[in-house]
Amino acid sequence: MRVVLYTGKGGVGKTTTAAASAVWAASRGLRVLVASADAAHSLGDVLEEPLGDEPRQLELKDGGRFSGTLFAVEVDARAEVSRHWGAVSDYLGQLFRHQGIEEVMADELALLPGLEELTTLLAVDAWAREGAYDLVVVDCAPTDSALRLLTLPEAAHSALRILLKLQRAIAGLVTPLARNLVAVPLPGSEVFRDAEGLIYRQLGKLSELISDPGTSVRLVLTPERMVIDESLRARTDLALFGVAVDAVVMNRLLPEEAAAEPFFAEWVRQQAARRDEVAEFFAPLPILAAPLQDDEVVGLARLQAHGRILFRDHAPEALLSSEPGLEFRREGSGYALRLPLPNARAEELDVTRVGAQLMVRTGALRRPIPLPRHLLGMDVSGARCRDGILEVRFQPSETA
Ligand SMILES: Nc1ncnc2c1ncn2[C@@H]1O[C@H](COP(=O)(O)OP(=O)(O)OP(=O)(O)O)[C@@H](O)[C@H]1O
Ligand SMILES: [Mg+2]
Structure with missing residues (x-):
């Protein structure tokens, strides 16, 4: 089974692209599930079909024929949270309220940032396992929270382990009688049960x-500077957590004919330049190009046509690409x-660190790589290019 997640900056066309690829794959005879993991659901609107929190079967037609x-x-994230994590968030809400935080805010905080996204993916995972699908397409929230979702299992795993150890230690120390005397409400056994379930089963x-x-993951972008920059950062973050990206979708490209109109000529030229840049920056990932349509891409028929293009x-x-474009590995106290860069010649290669970014040049090609936060306090301690792979090593700064 394949699982493909579409993400990107707000408004670039994630839902449209996810829906179009699902409809197109289904019309080619595959068993496909498309799931919205964005709390601001718009999948139903784009498909023009009412959706609920259980998979609904839709019939596709081509020229009136099946x-x-x-x-x-569309996953109901709140319901999923209370199913998997209810006791823990109740406890946290209680704890926050006890500390004088207002009711509404305490309840919000108790949902822990990222928890809704996490449980959404858990629900998708459960359907994916049950449903014998060939393909599961996930329409993710804009990059920020989608990244939190995809990179959470690893981060949450260690954070929750520590939390659990701490809670156990407290509970072990304090007798039931003393419970009424201590300043904070103590977690009951159901909290441990849920937290443990989350750590060992769900996150696993x-x-x-x-x-x-x-x-x-497929990164959806439009030919605009800010959008491309955010996608580059997303690629770094995903690489850091070992999440595979297999393609870039470039949406809303003007047709070449538009260049005949004086008003659009400059737009067309700029978009072509951005397209070359994206091919360069994200190589070896393939680019799927989608034209700007003359109207909103909604309804099964239009989505199918859009998917085909x-x-x-x-x-x-x-x-679409099995080669990891970018990888980070721990090496001693540093990173590699x-x-x-399959065609790079070592004598043409130039690696420069410019603030929070690494700029790699090979001949006329440029590859900006936004560095992960964790590497910002480190120094570049070496670089080499062997067998078509550039390796740059980072070591903790001696002055730090
Ligand atoms: N290639 C296209 N041509 C014309 N209209 C498009 C195209 N792609 C998307 N749109 C339109 O742009 C709008 C935003 O698209 P969409 O909802 O897919 O973006 P999104 O990235 O999912 O947004 P959000 O970040 O809010 O979830 C919609 O009205 C959609 O129909
Ligand atoms: Mg959307």
């Missing part, structure tokens, strides 16, 4: 799903960044 079925669902399942060779010679369910 052409396939698609399953679609989620890490499996995310690191599965069948799971990949978007994937052209590719299969929507295929793993690895970037495949």
Whole structure:
């Protein structure tokens, strides 16, 4: 089974692209589930079908004739949170209220940032396992929270372990009689049960799903500077957590004919330049290009047509690139960044660190790599290019 997650900056066309690829794959005879993991659901609006929190079967038609079925669902994140994590968030709410935090805010805080996204993916994972799908397409929230979602299993795993140890220590020390005397409400056994369940079962399942060779992310972007920059950063963050990205979707490209109109000529020229940049910056990832349509891309028929154009010679369910574009590895007290540059000649290679970014040049090509926060306090301690792979090493700064 393949799981493909679409993410990108707000408004670039994630839901449209996810829906179009799901409809197109389903019309080619695959068993497909498309799930919205964005709390601000718009998947139902884009498909023009009412959706609920259980997969619903939709019939696709081509020229009035049946052409396939698609399953679609909008996850109810709040309900999922209380199912998997209810006791813990009740406890946290109680704890925050006890500390004088207002009721509404305490309840919000008790949901812990990222928790809704996490449980959403857990629900998708459960359906993916049950439903015998060939392809599960996930429409993610804008990059920020989607990254939190994808990178959470690893981060949450260690944070929750510590929390659990701490809670156990407190509970072990304080006798039931003393419970009434201590300043904070103490967690009951159901809190441990839920927290443990989350750590050992749910997060484990989620890490499996995310690191599965069948799971990949596609970054959706538009030909604009700020959007491209945010996507580059997202690629770094995903690489850091070992999440595979297998393609970039470039949406809203003006047709070449538009260049005949004086008003659009400059736009067309700029978009072509951005497209070259994206190919350069994100190599070896393939770019799927989608034209700016003359109207909103809504409804099954328009989505199917859009999917056909978007994937052209590719299969929507295929793993479009199996080569990790960028990798980070721990090496002693530092890190090694690895970037495949198959055609680079060592004597033409130039690696410069400019603030929070590493700029790699090979001949006329440039590759900006925003550095992960963790590496910002480190120095570049060496770089070499061997067998078509550039390796840059980072060591903790001696002055730090
Ligand atoms: N290629 C396209 N041509 C024309 N209209 C498009 C195209 N792609 C998306 N749109 C339109 O742009 C709007 C935003 O698209 P969409 O909802 O898919 O973006 P999104 O990235 O999911 O947004 P959000 O960040 O709010 O979730 C919609 O009205 C959609 O129909
Ligand atoms: Mg959306």
